[in-house]
Amino acid sequence: MMNDYATDPILLKPNHPVGIIGYGAYVPRYRLPATEVARLWKGGEGEGLPIKEKAVPGFDEDTITMSIEASRNALKRAGIDPKEIRAVWIGSESHPYAVKPSSTIVGEAIGCSPHFQAGDWEFACKAGTEAMVAAIGLVGSRMAKYALAIGMDTAQGRPGDALEYTAAAGGAAYIFSPADEAVAIINATFSYVTDTPDFWRRPEQHYPEHGQRFTGDPAYFKHITEAGKHMMQAMNTTPADYKYAVFHQPNTKFPQRVAGLLGFSKEQYKTGLLSPMIGNTYAGAAIIGLTAILDEAEPGDRILLVSFGSGAGSDAMDITVTDRILEHRDKALKTQDYIARRTEIDYATYTRLRGKLTMR
Amino acid sequence: MEVPRHWRLKKQRYALVGEVCPHCSSKIFPPRDVCPYCGGEAKTQFSFSGRGQVYSFTQMTSVPVGYEQSAPYTMALVQLEEGPVVTAQLTDLGEQHVEIGMPVEMVTRKIRTDMDDRGIIIYGYKFRPVLAGPR
Amino acid sequence: MREVVIAGIGQTPVGEHWELSLRNISARAVQAARKDAGGLIPEAIYIGNLIASVASHQANLGALVTDNTFLEGTESYTIEAGEASAAAAFRMAYLAVASGWVDIAMALGMEKYTDLSGDTMDEPTKLVMDYDYEVYTGQTLTSQAGLLMQRYLYENPKADRLAFGAFPLIGHTNAVNNPNAMFRKAIRAEVYEKAGMVSSPMNMFDIAPFADGAAALILTTTEIANKVGHPLVRVIGSDVAIDTLALHDRPDPLAFRAAGVSLENVCSQAGILPSDVDFFELHDAFSVYGVLSLESAGFAPRGEGWKLGIGDKLTLKGDLPINTMGGLKARGYPLGATGAYQLVEAILQLRGEAGENQIPDARLALVQSLGGPATTAVTHVLERMPV
Numbered sequence: 001m002m003n004d005y006a007t008d009p010i011l012l013k014p015n016h017p018v019g020i021i022g023y024g025a026y027v028p029r030y031r032l033p034a035t036e037v038a039r040l041w042k043g044g045e046g047e048g049l050p051i052k053e054k055a056v057p058g059f060d061e062d063t064i065t066m067s068i069e070a071s072r073n074a075l076k077r078a079g080i081d082p083k084e085i086r087a088v089w090i091g092s093e094s095h096p097y098a099v100k101p102s103s104t105i106v107g108e109a110i111g112c113s114p115h116f117q118a119g120d121w122e123f124a125c126k127a128g129t130e131a132m133v134a135a136i137g138l139v140g141s142r143m144a145k146y147a148l149a150i151g152m153d154t155a156q157g158r159p160g161d162a163l164e165y166t167a168a169a170g171g172a173a174y175i176f177s178p179a180d181e182a183v184a185i186i187n188a189t190f191s192y193v194t195d196t197p198d199f200w201r202r203p204e205q206h207y208p209e210h211g212q213r214f215t216g217d218p219a220y221f222k223h224i225t226e227a228g229k230h231m232m233q234a235m236n237t238t239p240a241d242y243k244y245a246v247f248h249q250p251n252t253k254f255p256q257r258v259a260g261l262l263g264f265s266k267e268q269y270k271t272g273l274l275s276p277m278i279g280n281t282y283a284g285a286a287i288i289g290l291t292a293i294l295d296e297a298e299p300g301d302r303i304l305l306v307s308f309g310s311g312a313g314s315d316a317m318d319i320t321v322t323d324r325i326l327e328h329r330d331k332a333l334k335t336q337d338y339i340a341r342r343t344e345i346d347y348a349t350y351t352r353l354r355g356k357l358t359m360r
Numbered sequence: 361m362e363v364p365r366h367w368r369l370k371k372q373r374y375a376l377v378g379e380v381c382p383h384c385s386s387k388i389f390p391p392r393d394v395c396p397y398c399g400g401e402a403k404t405q406f407s408f409s410g411r412g413q414v415y416s417f418t419q420m421t422s423v424p425v426g427y428e429q430s431a432p433y434t435m436a437l438v439q440l441e442e443g444p445v446v447t448a449q450l451t452d453l454g455e456q457h458v459e460i461g462m463p464v465e466m467v468t469r470k471i472r473t474d475m476d477d478r479g480i481i482i483y484g485y486k487f488r489p490v491l492a493g494p495r
Numbered sequence: 496m497r498e499v500v501i502a503g504i505g506q507t508p509v510g511e512h513w514e515l516s517l518r519n520i521s522a523r524a525v526q527a528a529r530k531d532a533g534g535l536i537p538e539a540i541y542i543g544n545l546i547a548s549v550a551s552h553q554a555n556l557g558a559l560v561t562d563n564t565f566l567e568g569t570e571s572y573t574i575e576a577g578e579a580s581a582a583a584a585f586r587m588a589y590l591a592v593a594s595g596w597v598d599i600a601m602a603l604g605m606e607k608y609t610d611l612s613g614d615t616m617d618e619p620t621k622l623v624m625d626y627d628y629e630v631y632t633g634q635t636l637t638s639q640a641g642l643l644m645q646r647y648l649y650e651n652p653k654a655d656r657l658a659f660g661a662f663p664l665i666g667h668t669n670a671v672n673n674p675n676a677m678f679r680k681a682i683r684a685e686v687y688e689k690a691g692m693v694s695s696p697m698n699m700f701d702i703a704p705f706a707d708g709a710a711a712l713i714l715t716t717t718e719i720a721n722k723v724g725h726p727l728v729r730v731i732g733s734d735v736a737i738d739t740l741a742l743h744d745r746p747d748p749l750a751f752r753a754a755g756v757s758l759e760n761v762c763s764q765a766g767i768l769p770s771d772v773d774f775f776e777l778h779d780a781f782s783v784y785g786v787l788s789l790e791s792a793g794f795a796p797r798g799e800g801w802k803l804g805i806g807d808k809l810t811l812k813g814d815l816p817i818n819t820m821g822g823l824k825a826r827g828y829p830l831g832a833t834g835a836y837q838l839v840e841a842i843l844q845l846r847g848e849a850g851e852n853q854i855p856d857a858r859l860a861l862v863q864s865l866g867g868p869a870t871t872a873v874t875h876v877l878e879r880m881p882v
Contacts, residue, residue, distance in 0.1 A: 029452045059430040060451055060469035060486065068374075068468045096481055105483060109468050111407070333491055341491060343454035353455035355429075396744070416649070416748075418641030419695040420633075424621065425614050427633045435638045435694075437646075437743050445743040447629045460649045463815050471631060484631065495578060 001030045011188040011234045012133060012142015019182020019322065021080065021146065022175040024073025025291040027278050027338035030056040034165045036347045041160040046256055050251035054168035054279025056345060056353055057154050059172035060293040061169070062096045067152045068109045070173035073332035074148065075110060077183070078175045080282060082111035086144035087176065088118050091127025091283045092171075093201070093208075095120050098292055106150070117144075124199060124308020125248055127151060128283040133189050133315055136173045139176045147176050153282035156354065166251050166275070170338075171284020172291045183325040184294060184303070186317060192227040193313030200310065210310075219312045220254055221261065227314035228262045228306045235318050241262040243301040246272030246289035248308035250280040264304075271296055272305075277339050283309075290319075292335040362474055365372050366482050371482035374468050378444070380406035387442035410466030410485065412440040417450065426472045438464055438487050452488040463490045500729045500880065502720040503532020504839045506710035507826030508675045511609050517551050518563045520709040521605040524835075525564045528601065528711035533723040535713055537601035540571035541588050543581025544605050545601040545831030546619035547573075551610040560603065570597075573832070574760055576735070577623040577866020578780065580604065581710070582834025582873035586733050588714045589875075598716055604835025605709040619704060620830065623867045625741035629786055639671060639742050639868050640781035641694030647749055647783060648696060651798040656696060660687040661804025662782040662817075663700040663824045669811065670821025672851035673840075677706050677827030691778075701782040703822070708829030710836045717880075726846040732761030732876030751784075753872035755791035765876040769793055772876070773857040774816040774844060776837040778865040779823045788863060789817075811852055819844055819852050834864035834873060845879040 034049035057066065065088055075082055088234035095102045103118035117138070121127040128151015135147035152171030159161030178186045189257040201208035211219075224247055232238060239245070243262040249255040252275055259269045272289030281288055286307040293303055303319040351357055371377040378389035383400035387408065395402040416435040423431040436458075450458060451469055464487035465475040471484045502645040505527025507520050521542075527536050529535060540560060557571030576583035579600035581604025588600035608616065610800045623632045624639070648654055664687060670676035682700065690698035701853075720727050723792035745752070762769055769775075769792050779785040793816060795803050807813045820826055823833060841860040843849045849857075863874045 009403075029454055058469075060471070062470060062481075064481075065467070065469050100480075104373075109483070110372055111375065117398065304419060337491060366631075369531050416642040416646035418645055418697070420635070420638050420641070420693075421632065421691075422637070423619060424635055428570070430633075433633060435632070435634055435642065437642055437748070446744045447632050447634050447741065449633055450783050460646070471633070482631070 011190055013188045014136055016140050016142055017179035017185060018136045018140045018176055019179040019185040020174050021177035021181050021183060022074040022076070022078025022328065023172060023294055024070040024077065024332055025172045025288050025335040025338060026070040026073070026152070027055045027170040028057040028061055028066065029201040029341055029343050030058065030345045030353060031342050032056050032261060032347070032350045036350070037165050040239035040347050050165050050253070051279050052276045054166055055170050055281070056350055057169040059353055061154070063090070063092045063094050063152045064096055064102045064105050065156055066154070066169065066171060067102065067106045067150045067173065070150060070152065070171060071106060071110045071148060074173040074175045076332040077328045078177070078332070081147060081174070084150050085112045085146045086111055086116050087138055087147035088116055089121055089135060089148070090150040090152050091123065091131040092151070093124055093127065093282055094156070112145055123188060123313065124310040125250070125282045126307050126313055127172065127284055128287050129307040129317070132287070133191070135176045136186055136189065139178065142314060145177065149174050149176065151287045153284055155280065155282045156207055159336060159356065161207070163208070163210065166280040168279025168281050170278055170281035170288055171189055172287040174287070182322055183328045184319050184321045186319055188318050190227055190231040190234060190316045191313060192223050192230070193342035194223070196312035196314055198310045210222035215310070219310060220248070220250070220308050221258055222312040223312050224248065224258045224308050225261050226305045227316040228304065231304070231316035231318060237318070239268070241302055242268060242304045244271055244293045244297065244303045245269050246286055246293060246303070246305050248286045248306070249273060249275035249289060250285065252276045274335070274339065288335060290334050294321070294325065295334040296337065297321045297325060361479060363480055366474065366480065376408040376410055376466055376485055378406050378408055380404050387444060389440065389444040389446060408440050408442055412438045412464055414458060414460050414462045414464055415439045415445055416460060423471060436487065446485070449486045450488065451486040456489050464488060465490050496659065497595060498717050498729055499589050499592045499714050500717050500727045501712055501718045501842055502535055502715045502723050503528045503713035504711070504757060505531055505843050506675050506836060506839050507708060509677045509706045509708040509836065510827055512707045513609055515707065517547060517553060517605060518559060519606045520607065521560050521603060522563045524603060524605065524711040525560065525711035528568070528713050532713040533666040535599050535719070537566070537569060537599050537713060538567070539588070539591055540569055540601045540603055541584035542571065542573045542603045542605060543584035543831050543834060544573050545578060545580050545622065546577060546606060546608065546799055549557050549619040549622065551607050564747040568679070576871045576873060578830050579834055579864035579866035579871045579873040580831035582838070582864035582875070583735060585712060585834060585838055585875065586735060586873060588712070589730050589733050592716065598719060600714050601711055602714065602835060603709065604829070604832030606707060606829040606832040608705045608707050608830060617705070623870065636780070637694045638695070640783055641697045642742070643748060643787065643868060644697055645695070650749065654798070654801045658801040658804045658817050659701060659782040659786065660684055661809060662779050662785040662822070663687060666779060666818050666822040666824035669819055669852055670825030673820040673826055676821040676825055678825045688801065697781065697783070703780050703824045705826035706827035706829050708827060708832045708836060710832060710839045712835060712838055714798040727880040728842045728845045728877050728880065729880050730875060730876070731878045732765035734760035735871065735873045736760070738870050740870060743780060748868070749787060751787040751791035751869040754788050754863060754869040757872040758792045758861070758863060761874045761876045763774040765878070767859065767876065769861065772859045772861045774819055774854055774860055774864040776841050776860065777817055777821070778863055779818060780865065782829060784865065784868070785817070787869070789847060791869070811854060816854055819849060819854060837862050837864060838875065841877055845877055
């Protein structure tokens with residue numbers, strides 16, 4: 001029996017309107033073509049590869065360094081004093097420390113210290129939007145004027161595993177503010193979460209496990225369609241109301257198929273569909289699609305974002321771009337600038353860069 | 361374990377926070393509380409832009425203990441646009457050819473770990489070729 | 496101030512002395528110098544050393560040395576000035592005798608590089624750099640020199656990269672006749688030109704090899720030394736100058752300011768011009784240091800020091816012989832002990848005891864030791880005394 005979301009007060013809406021004042025993306029320089037993984041593990045079979053290539057971090061990069069750069073881009077666009085940011089929340093499945101926050105380092109590096117909330121979030125690929133919803137709540141309650149939420153990952157797949165083709169590095173940072181300062185307003189968010197173990201990683205394990213086909217229908221498609229459909233029902237909208245749509249993008253096919261299931265066209269999802277070029281950036285995947293959209297959107301454009309995290313759940317966000325986008329978005333590097341910065345590597349270099357060679 | 365000495369330098373290392381001399385307006389990095397140009401007391405914090413150019417560089421094929429992971433790497437003297445020169449690695453070079461005078465920008469990266477894999481990760485400034493795009 | 500002369504010198508072979516400890520090599524140098532000085536007993540021993548406290552886990556070297564040389568109770572301690580430590584110790588011995596505080600002082604340079612093995616061997620050498628702002632970035636002494644050479648070639652586009660080869664080539668040629676040298680084999684220009692890159696644009700032969708070594712000198716008054724019975728050499732100039740700790744803090748890193756200042760000061764003390772000297776023992780830790788030292792001394796205009804390496808000028812046959820017993824490159828580079836070797840070698844020349852490498856009638860010598868890239872520069876002028 002389906003709930004009547006149009007009347008049920010299930011939408012998350014802050015008491016005071018909240019928006020995005022600054023946003024920033026980061027994608028590392030190196031690219032591993034999927035054909036390289038296939039060359040090693042599939043005898044060169046190049047048919048049906050999940051993406052074209054994935055972004056690989058350099059030796060000296062991790063979730064913290066990439067979060068710092070994305071946050072600096074967000075700060076350049078926001079044009080605010082970092083001391084006014086009262087929360088730095090980072091969603092990731094690849095925090096460099098098991099115990100010790102990534103967020104304290106990022107907050108220190110960008111100048112937020114010492115009066116800010118700092119915490120690391122984990123919800124597989126949904127950790128980024130989880131941090132964003134929390135930041136919206138903090139600003140929307142007026143506990144804080146500004147809050148920074150980041151989704152960033154340097155994801156790893158077991159050598160030869162299906163995930164190795166796509167597990168990539170990158171993500172985005174968002175600074176939330178009162179709506180009157182924002183380049184885009186959050187109309188509402190909506191979450192759909194169940195206990196669905198489609199993908200996980202136990203402590204001390206280097207690589208995750210996944211349920212293969214089980215990750216599809218009961219996990220990815222179920223949660224995204226539930227969140228997207230009910231969000232539109234509750235907002236009283238149809239796909240036609242949105243200029244852009246972006247979904248969690250673990251590969252090329254899934255986000256396109258889920259867009260179709262929800263009634264969105266290629267015209268609406270193509271701007272935010274980055275996985276073919278950079279792979280699956282996990283906690284960064286849906287929200288770096290959003291930075292690519294904000295880089296191009298016009299005032300008044302409406303955007304639907306739906307993330308997905310294994311475990312499992314989806315956060316949907318209904319967003320409207322404001323006039324302020326035009327004066328802010330050129331103040332920092334754009335998502336496509338990072339995608340265009342590209343050095344192709346082979347599998348040998350990849351194994352070195354990702355620390356898969358035992359050095360000691 | 362050398363946590364205290366890395367910890368106390370975090371602002372300098374993460375974000376090139378130096379000083380500006382209130383007497384002669386010189387920008388100072390690393391901070392030293394006494395202006396190296398006029399000798400006056402200088403304790404006013406100043407955040408450097410991170411933009412600069414390569415003053416000199418060298419590619420090292422033989423690298424010290426703790427830095428093997430990224431060998432070979434390129435060390436540089438980088439002249440910051442505000443004046444001071446810093447020693448730092450260049451990163452994200454890809455196939456890019458390095459030359460003296462090349463514009464570079466600061467990024468915060470992993471430098472090494474203290475001790476082995478059990479120690480803290482030391483983050484700090486490196487420089488990369490300026491990324492094209494709007495400023 | 497009293498006149499100070501060198502009454503005795505002693506050195507041990509430079510090299511990898513895996514079987515010897517700090518005590519062994521230092522005792523050998525002390526004994527050799529005392530023997531050369533007719534058994535004179537020093538009242539004070541100044542020890543030049545850089546890495547013992549890290550590489551050998553040994554400080555309190557004054558006690559270690561006196562304890563092992565039957566000199567218990569003698570005033571003795573370490574003078575640290577980077578790789579110029581032994582030269583600075585020599586200066587302290589000079590000042591102690593000149594001031595009248597003691598009549599007989601010893602300067603001892605000692606270094607045990609091979610107490611460590613494996614990839615941590617070079618770790619202690621980084622002590623002379625700025626740990627907080629150079630070492631942590633991945634900088635080494637070698638990369639510092641690579642940065643200097645790259646900048647030099649940029650500022651002086653006419654400079655011939657291969658001309659830097661003169662320094663290792665001369666060093667190796669001169670070391671052939673030095674029984675205490677680490678490498679007693681001449682190298683050909685083609686070998687230099689083909690050597691593997693270590694820190695671009697520097698190759699393997701642009702870099703002096705770290706090694707073990709100990710050398711000692713006994714300084715005293717003319718009256719006491721006259722009884723010793725070999726030609727006497729006196730100190731007529733002694734100075735030390737200091738530059739910034741970090742290379743990046745220098746307005747002009749290629750200037751080697753401290754080297755220039757200390758050299759100018761010793762020449763003015765001695766009442767000579769640099770061009771008056773018969774030879775120059777310079778600190779060729781890297782070939783580019785050789786070029787920069789010659790320029791800072793005024794032997795060549797800025798940007799033209801590389802030209803001095805072309806032809807015979809710097810060889811034993813030339814009018815400005817350098818590193819007559821092999822220099823750091825071929826005699827070997829025992830870090831903080833190096834200055835003692837440079838001074839001992841200069842004194843051999845001035846006493847006419849340099850064998851095959853003897854510069855005819857050598858009377859005046861310039862000896863310069865550097866700590867870091869001329870971060871510390873210790874310079875001396877030595878003169879053979881008329882009989």
